[in-house]
Amino acid sequence: VQLQASGGGLVQAGESLRLACAATGFALGYYHIGWFRQAPGTEREGVSCFSVSGSTIYYVDSVKGRFTISRDDAKNTVYLQMNDLKPEDTAVYYCAAHRYHCSRRTENYRYWGQGTLVTVSS
Numbered sequence: 001v002q003l004q005a006s007g008g009g010l011v012q013a014g015e016s017l018r019l020a021c022a023a024t025g026f027a028l029g030y031y032h033i034g035w036f037r038q039a040p041g042t043e044r045e046g047v048s049c050f051s052v053s054g055s056t057i058y059y060v061d062s063v064k065g066r067f068t069i070s071r072d073d074a075k076n077t078v079y080l081q082m083n084d085l086k087p088e089d090t091a092v093y094y095c096a097a098h099r100y101h102c103s104r105r106t107e108n109y110r111y112w113g114q115g116t117l118v119t120v121s122s
Contacts, residue, residue: 039090
């Protein structure tokens with residue numbers, strides 16, 4: 001049972017990336033999937049979350065209008081489309097699975113991916 005985050009890289013400001021969070025050993029559709037990020041010297045913050053039903057989705061204010069979260073059940077993968085990237089988006093991005101609800105806090109997420117680094121140059 002694991003989550004695999006991928007898709008990070010080095011881009012220039014204004015460019016786009018799509019992160020993927022693929023699950024093996026369990027069905028993502030039964031979990032609420034959160035994306036978090038952590039920049040050096042900061043706490044891990046919730047970026048977005050996709051609920052089991054798809055009806056409860058949040059975005060942290062700093063990414064609203066630029067990031068879009070989605071789920072592909074056939075691929076057992078949740079995506080984070082990141083457009084118009086800014087240098088302040090630079091961080092390691094993690095995905096995590098919560099059994100009961102979408103939470104902006106890291107506590108009680110059952111499974112975590114290993115993180116993928118996003119670097120945005122100005």
